[in-house]
Amino acid sequence: MIRLDSPSGAEDWARVRQICCATAYAGAGLNDPLREKFFGRFWVGPYERLLPEWTRVVRDDEKILGYLTGCPDTRVFERRRFFRNDLPLLAQVVAGAFPETQDTRMFVRRFFHLEKSADRYFSNETRRALRTRFPAHLHINLAAESRGRGLGRLLLDDYFARLRAIGVPGVHVQCGQAPLEFYRKTGFNILESQRTSAGSAIFVLSKSLENAG
DSSP, X not given: OEEEEOOOSHHHHHHHHHHHHHTTXXXXXXXXXXXXXXXXXXXXXXXXXXXXXXXXXXEETTEEEEEEEEESOHHHHHHHHIIIIIHHHHHHHHTXXXXXXXXXXXXXXXXXXXXXXXXXXXXHHHHHHHHHTOOEEEEEEEOXXXXXXXXXHHHHHHHHHHHHHTTOOEEEEEEOSTTHHHHHHTTOEEEEEEEOTTSOEEEEEEEEOSSOO
């Protein structure tokens, strides 16, 4: 039986991190066990630590097939994340708590503004719109064998309903080329597209929540 609920305990959160690592890079996965500990901690850890109530998992009986993490106010979340997550994580990286990988190196470079994070490629106008009109954001991933069953839409509809219930005007998501069609089908529109210094296409999409659509 398919159902949505919140992660309950360390085992559930470990499964969320596992799916995160397995679906990285447009579903290709990390393919490197050394990267998994830090990668899962970086992408899932802030939501587990700071806003676990905004994460939903979709289950078939007891097996977690996918998840959505997010928050209703990205600006507030980023401030909390810096002090309560990123600073402690930096200390752990420096202390050698994680194997040195391309992910830990990127984290350190971005922490000290030696490399742009994805959001820094977008215009000031777009970033203002995200703060005011589309303040919520999300990350959604499904295990490969679970796609095409409407589970992503189920997670999104639940998230949109919870955001509307507290008066959030809109939501945004950043992604590469691969998931664009999925987001368009669920009501998102491209707000801006750019290319990173490495030449990769990145997009920020938005969806208004101020109507029933």
